[in-house]
Amino acid sequence: MFVHFGLYAVAARHEWVMNREEIEAERYARYADVFDPDLFDAAALARTAKQAGARYVVLTAKHHEGFCLWDTATTDFSAAEALMAMCRELQPHMIVNDRLGIPGDLVTPEQYQPSRPLERDGVPVLWEACQTAPRDAALFAAIGEWMHRHRRAVHGAGPSAFTAPSGVTYTQRGDRLYACLFDWPFGLLHLPDLAGRVRFARLLHDGSELRMREIPQAQQAFNMNPAAPPPGTLTLTLPTRKPEVALPVIELLLWDSP
Incomplete structure (x- = not known):
């Protein structure tokens, strides 16, 4: 979970307000005089992230407008590489994204979902979704409820x-x-190229088994019998009603991994 928090909270618009609205530095600085985050609750923020299934949280301790959330004697850095090297030295296990313009640990496509795994120069790379969500605790609660039952389809996959x-x-x-x-x-759900490869199928949210079969190629559509799908297709029989989860997930146990 990525949390933007800084002087722009006083403006109550967005973190790029100084840049996008071309606010002069002197005028923007007045926000610092009235910035008093007395309602900030770090523990509540951490609980929200945990309940939503987030594994880590990023807080913008210093965003592009330069305001620091910690006491500091301002230091100038001449290049992003110097800042990166210092951070790696102080915390070797920190996670760095690609926003510095130099290679990081992961890439962050913003406000869109890639249609396939991302690559750089033909090599698969780690990436994370970067999409703005509303300030709605109910949304995170719903994500957390889904993750509680379906985390196996996400973490480590x-x-x-x-x-x-x-x-x-x-x-x-x-x-x-x-x-x-x-x-x-x-x-019915037809899964191409999975016939003979699956030993068990179940809905992930409740563990209920799903019937699976390979429809004979000679079978034609008649009454309740469907026509045969292409060869090699595994067909699952699903409940008539969609499960009451935001995104149903089926777990397929393969005979072996490809």
Whole structure:
């Protein structure tokens, strides 16, 4: 969870208010005279992050407008590399994103979701979503509730080599393949190239087993029998009603990982 907090909180608009609205430095500095964050509750912030399933929190101790949230004798740095080197020396395990214009630990595509895993020069890279969310504790609570039941599909999981059908996104961790269903199909879910590869299928939120089968290629559509999908397709029988979770996830236990 990334939290912007600084003098722009007084302006009550956004963290780039000085830049975007071209506020002179002298005029912007008046916010410092009235900046009194007496309602700031670090413990409540930490609880909110934990309940939402966040593994770490970033607080903007100093944003682009230069205001520091700590007592400091202001020091000028001549290059981002010098600042990075000092930070690495003081805290080798810190996480640095790519906003300095030099390589960091992860990249941060902002206000959009990549359609596939990100690469730099053909090499897969770590990345995190960077999307602005409203100041709504209920939103984080809903995320936390979903993460409580579905964290296996996120933590420690990565992209899968299998091709997901329309409306479905895969993540994978070893021999566990997770199908995230953004669209809930009526009755049947057809998964290409998974026939003979899956030993068990279940809904992740409650652990209930899902019936799976490979429909004979000679079968034609008649009454309640569907026509056969392409060869190699695994077909799952789903509950008629979508589970009451924001994003249903199916856990597929593979015979072996690809």
